[in-house]
Amino acid sequence: MLIQIAIDGPCASGKSTITALIAEKYGFCRVDSGLFYRGITVVMLENNCVKREEIILFLPKLRFKLFKNRLFNNGKDISEACRNKIVDKNVSFYASILEVRKYVNKVIEDHARMSEKSLIIDGRDIGSVVLPNADLKFYLTASSKTRAERRVREREGCSLEETLKFIEDRDFKDINRKYDPLVCVKDAIIIKNDFLSLEETLKEFCKHIDNFIKKKSV
Known part of the structure; x- marks a missing residue:
């Protein structure tokens, strides 16, 4: 069941x-939705994407993979980078953007659909x-x-x-x-x-x- x-x-x-x-x-199977928002925050800050328009344009470049509760983007493990004060202070901003939320929800829904x-x-x-x-x-x-x-x-x-x-x-x-x-x-x-x-x-x-x-x- x-x-x-x-x-x-x-x-x-x-x-x-x-x-x-x-x-x-x-x-x-566990999915930590907050990890995806933190991952987006890490990548966006690394690429100086701080304006809504820049963020929306960069979203298609993300290649997130969740493996054993660790988050990878384009093959790079960014899990540790997701847990620091800079991310803490900025994650709510990125999470407030509708397109970001739609992106994360789609990723999670895909996990839910494919989960055995x-x-x-x-x-x-x-x-x-x-x-x-x-x-x-x-x-x-x-x-x-x-x-x-x-x-x-x-x-x-x-x-x-x-x-x-x-x-x-x-x-x-x-x-x-x-x-x-x-x-x-x-x-x-x-x-x-x-x-x-x-x-x-x-x-x-x-x-x-x-x-x-x-x-x-x-």
């Missing part, structure tokens, strides 16, 4: 970590736009303060004040984005993990996934 799972939520809520753990546990395994995708508009008919939809969230504290622990050289401001600014941009904003769809299972450990958060997700699989197997 093949199933599709969508996980949405604000930045630094732990979506990528949880998605990776679930994919490993159940043998699902159950699929789990995380992002900010997966349940609302990319996989509106997903079998299970989750919304993972926590307070901005909790998310900031976690990110400071994960990344050296970041102050709590600076990180909190960044997260709150990013939340505002994501929620108020003109195209495909961050939303919690009505049929999503909401999981708030302010007071949950990683193991407890994973257990909560698995409870719902196991129940769904059990019902479908009857």
Whole structure:
């Protein structure tokens, strides 16, 4: 039985970590939508594409491939370059451009269509736009303060004040984005993990996934 799972939520809520753990546990195919937006940011900045018109013209030159959760463009592994402060600060700009979102959604939809395994995708508009008919939809969230504290622990050289401001600014941009904003769809299972450990958060997700699989197997 093949199933599709969508996980949405604000930045630094732990979506990528949880998605990776679930994919490993159940043998699902995992797609990190945020990695594509970060990849576009990396390539566009490298090529000095900062105006909307330049970005749109450059999109057809991208040749993204996802292999073992690492992102390649024209054969070059750009995964590590996707995780730095410069990308953090600029990714929301590129993600706000309609043509960029259409490009990423097409890439993800192609993955979903060709996948021979159950699929789990995380992002900010997966349940609302990319996989509106997903079998299970989750919304993972926590307070901005909790998310900031976690990110400071994960990344050296970041102050709590600076990180909190960044997260709150990013939340505002994501929620108020003109195209495909961050939303919690009505049929999503909401999981708030302010007071949950990683193991407890994973257990909560698995409870719902196991129940769904059990019902479908009857």
